[in-house]
Amino acid sequence: MPRQRIPGLKDIKRTDLSAMSRVELEELTWDLHELARALANHAGEDSTTSSRPPSSDNPYRRNTKSGQSSERSDRDDKTDGGGGSAPGGNASAGNPGPKPAGKRPGTKGFWRRLPIIVSGELLHAPTACDACRAVFGSSTVSQSRQVSAHLSFELTRGDMSLHVAATKHCYLAIRCDCGHNAEIRIMPHLLGRARLTV
Known part of the structure; x- marks a missing residue:
């Protein structure tokens, strides 16, 4: 498998580093820091934090996210005092609540279409x-x-x-x-x- 090239990352040897001035070293360090931050942000992206479709998510991490969300809902129920949900409030896990208005994303629209009669x-x-x-x-x-x-x-x-x-x-x-x-x-x-x- 060929090595992937990262733009902005040069092949730097130890001798090149020793020949650089302090200003050049600071600039190089800052560039590498920004590159590491960008790569870390890119690695943490999924469909909830970017414009990627949900099918591109890691299938092994999906279960952990749903587990975390159920733990959060349990914690929220405990902090509310267990008095049930108010009308119009958060729906319980068994009842998803009212459906949102409008058609669902991805569904085919419908309209009147007349065939062209020559x-x-x-x-x-x-x-x-x-x-x-x-x-x-x-x-x-x-x-x-x-x-x-x-x-x-x-x-x-x-x-x-x-x-x-x-x-x-x-x-x-x-x-x-x-x-x-x-x-x-x-x-x-x-x-x-x-x-x-x-």
């Missing part, structure tokens, strides 16, 4: 080959393949609501007899909108 489809096929200028007929359009597609939405006002009409624009490519793949490009007015939104 009301129309527009095929955009090339009319001629870019290489040899051969004009494509209706029979070659049936042999085309789809290169890309996008949906355009249009809002229309109804009696009491808005209606969404979705139109699917399909861009086709046709292989010419000369071997060139003629593709229709995205419409220029759509390119202008894309530039404005970016």
Whole structure:
């Protein structure tokens, strides 16, 4: 296993230390002290003291923490005089108390989601080959393949609501007899909108 390098920790030999001045030694000592403090703090971190998830905690230390918390609750009960808990106070070990408001962290939210229903489809096929200028007929359009597609939405006002009409624009490519793949490009007015939104 290779040795891990700690940033800021140099390979210092005894001869290097004897050659240093007092100010350099104090600076080095302070740096090493700060490094030791940072490493000690980092080693003591767990999910309760950092942003790490609870699954990263040491599984062998979890039981000791729960044991310590139960000892604390026993001590708290003894100091209260054993008179029971007041309404709205700390809950006993058997009764966890009221649930907090809101959904639990990590649970999936719910909302209304309507599927997109395509009301129309527009095929955009090339009319001629870019290489040899051969004009494509209706029979070659049936042999085309789809290169890309996008949906355009249009809002229309109804009696009491808005209606969404979705139109699917399909861009086709046709292989010419000369071997060139003629593709229709995205419409220029759509390119202008894309530039404005970016």
